[in-house]
Amino acid sequence: MKLKDKVCIVTGAARGIGEGIARRFVAEGARVAIADLDLGAASETAKRLTATGPGSAFGVAMNVTDEDAVNAGVAAVVAKWGGVDVLVSNAGIQIVDKIEDYAFKDWKKLLAIHLDGAFLTTKACIPHMYRQKSGSVILMGSVHSKEASPLKSAYVTAKHGLLGLARVISKEGAEHGVRANVICPGFVKTPLVEKQIPEQAKELGISEDEVVDRIMLGETVDKEFTTIEDVAEVALLFAAFPTNALTGQSLVVSHGWHMD
């Protein structure tokens, strides 16, 4: 088992990609905190994952934009399990609109969840990692950390920003044995993406099939969606890598949509 007894915090893990990463970690023996907005949903997911074993999970209420809530959530994990080995900052939303119509409050909300969330959870976890002289911080980027698409000004800005944050964490964390890396998935069919298909069709004046074929999968090598399991496998690589050699990096998992 690659993560036996490792303490992992995955934000936005009640469903979607975060849940898939938590599931993969539990399968490798980890103890995983399912941190999400709604404690009920987080606890339900934790119960399901614990039943699959051999690791275990528990739910933690955490709005990643709220510093007190982040600090309290991380403190609860440390009180229960004694430290933090892996942070996956995954919570995220999508809001699509043309720049001229993009509400400033939506811009601020999206940047807060992706960027403030990554910063606050890292800030709360890193002292525990420094104390034990090891840790892995994984930020959930996107192909949109490397590419731009119309209608996604805030998302593309936030996802590019995470690359910078991961590089700084790598430089500051190195002497403490802490690594930081970014996962950059292509389109994965989760509620976040299902919601965009009709929205983009309406904004761009095309059919939903065209949104999938042309906008979402048009640049892939095989017209396939990336899966939650694909992304979870990359998360496991970053979480379990044994040395500081793999730090400050971003890995694109997108069926060749973006090639570095």
Ligand code: NAD
């Ligand atoms: P999702 O909508 O299925 O799940 C997101 C989860 O985050 C939900 O459980 C939600 O409750 C939680 N969340 C939202 N706001 C939160 C907050 N303020 N505090 C705590 N939790 C919060 O989305 P997903 O598709 O699984 O996306 C997860 C991450 O992967 C996001 O960062 C997203 O940008 C990124 N991503 C997704 C895709 C994709 O195609 N689905 C592609 C690339 C990157």
